Amino acid sequence: MCTHILGVDIAKETFDIALRNEDGFCHTGHFDNSFVGFQCLRQWLANRHVDSVHACIEATGRYGEPLAAFLWADGHAVSVVNPARIRAYGQSRLRRSKTDKSDAILIAAFCVSEPLPHWEPPSAYHSELQSLTRHLDALKKSRTREISRLKSGIRSGAVQRSIQDHIEFLEEQIQQVDAEIQQLVKQDDEHRQQMKLLVSIPGIGPTTAARFLAEVPDITAFPQAKQLAAYAGLCPSHHQSGSSVRKKPRLAKTGNAYLRTTFYMPALSVMRGNNPLLQPLVARLRDEGKSAMVIIGAVMRKLLHIAYGVLKTGKPFDPNYLSGSLGA
Numbered sequence: 103m104c105t106h107i108l109g110v111d112i113a114k115e116t117f118d119i120a121l122r123n124e125d126g127f128c129h130t131g132h133f134d135n136s137f138v139g140f141q142c143l144r145q146w147l148a149n150r151h152v153d154s155v156h157a158c159i160e161a162t163g164r165y166g167e168p169l170a171a172f173l174w175a176d177g178h179a180v181s182v183v184n185p186a187r188i189r190a191y192g193q194s195r196l197r198r199s200k201t202d203k204s205d206a207i208l209i210a211a212f213c214v215s216e217p218l219p220h221w222e223p224p225s226a227y228h229s230e231l232q233s234l235t236r237h238l239d240a241l242k243k244s245r246t247r248e249i250s251r252l253k254s255g256i257r258s259g260a261v262q263r264s265i266q267d268h269i270e271f272l273e274e275q276i277q278q279v280d281a282e283i284q285q286l287v288k289q290d291d292e293h294r295q296q297m298k299l300l301v302s303i304p305g306i307g308p309t310t311a312a313r314f315l316a317e318v319p320d321i322t323a324f325p326q327a328k329q330l331a332a333y334a335g336l337c338p339s340h341h342q343s344g345s346s347v348r349k350k351p352r353l354a355k356t357g358n359a360y361l362r363t364t365f366y367m368p369a370l371s372v373m374r375g376n377n378p379l380l381q382p383l384v385a386r387l388r389d390e391g392k393s394a395m396v397i398i399g400a401v402m403r404k405l406l407h408i409a410y411g412v413l414k415t416g417k418p419f420d421p422n423y424l425s426g427s428l429g430a
Contacts (some may be wrong), residue, residue: 108157108178109210119143120206121152128210130203135165140172154178158213160185171223181218184357188212226318231286231293235316236360238279238309245272281293283312303369303408305377314409317361326411336360336403349410351368362402369401379421380404 109120113135118320121129129190133139147155156179159166166182174180191212197204224232228361252265287293287308293315300311322332331337336358373394380401387397412419 106152106155107210107213108173109208109213110157110159110166110169111205111209112159112162112169114165116202117169118202118206119314120203120210121147121150121155122210122214123272126205132202135169137168137172144176145305146382156181156211156213156315158183160188160209164406166264167193167223174221174223180221181213182221183209183212183218187216187311191215195241224319225377227286228289228316231283232314232316234283234286235313238276238283239313239360239363241272241276241279245269245276248272249388280309284308287312287315290308296413299412299418300409303405304379304419304421305371305405306409310368313360313364317358317364321410321413324410327407327414330410331403331406333357334406335359336365336399336406361406365402365405366398368405369398372401372405373398397424 103123107122109122111118117133117135117139119131119133121131129150130144133143133146147153154177155173157170157173158181159170159183161182168182170182188209192208195208195211223229248265248269252262252269256262256265282294287297297308297311300306300314301308314353318330321330324333327420328337368377371377373384374391377382383404384397384401387400392400408419
């Protein structure tokens with residue numbers, strides 16, 4: 103067990119650290135978020151005769167990934183934590199001030215108080231698959247925005263042509279990146295087999311399957327489907343207090359947003375009646391008076407559970423099994 107905890111508050115250009123020893127005393131520092139800055143941190147630790155730390159870094163976009171990989175390669179334990187957990191921890195301590203230095207100290211204290219899983223860098227293959235699928239998602243969002251602009255009533259013919267040209271360019275890029283994703287999946291025997299299992303589920307196509315595999319490289323990391331649903335932020339959040347406060351249930355949305363949105367379009371397809379196997383679930387929720395968004399969330403969660411099931415068992419989708427489990 104590491105006697106030194108390293109809390110790291112990461113930003114795009116710099117990062118602040120708080121080195122906490124077993125007595126709770128903190129040394130703080132400020133470094134550039136670059137390879138030179140990482141080397142300076144290594145020397146900073148050496149000057150204090152610290153050989154091993156447990157580093158806790160907020161999962162702030164991709165800003166912390168290079169530092170996490172550097173520390174991991176140097177033999178340190180690393181945990182990457184959802185910022186919402188750090189924020190809630192700070193609120194529980196009635197925190198009144200917020201600076202980069204105090205954030206690093208808070209993160210170090212959180213790491214001491216909570217048992218955290220250790221992070222490992224993704225393989226080069228998985229990193230490439232995730233980068234491609236997330237880029238594809240960004241391209242599709244850009245296309246949607248441009249189509250909306252084109253339909254917004256712009257009168258200038260020159261602007262309309264420019265937007266249309268951009269849409270056509272984006273569509274070409276989408277096709278190219280999608281082809282690269284499918285080619286990459288075919289290069290790996292395990293992922294190729296997992297792809298076959300996922301596309302056996304009605305409503306799940308190759309693109310959705312690839313996005314799922316990019317965000318869940320190891321299904322065995324989740325002993326149960328509900329843990330995977332929590333990781334995706336697809337668990338319902340209830341707010342009830344006494345007899346008067348009863349807010350509508352909603353999705354927690356505190357997990358992996360990329361994984362959560364993977365099942366949004368398939369869920370919409372189910373809502374339109376394109377998947378008869380899930381229609382009993384949709385009909386039951388409608389009869390109970392649930393809103394459209396609640397139903398979509400429930401369908402997304404059911405699809406994720408089914409995807410978990412086929413990968414965990416290694417068997418294709420079985421509609422006869424599903425017919426007896428739609429009450430979930």
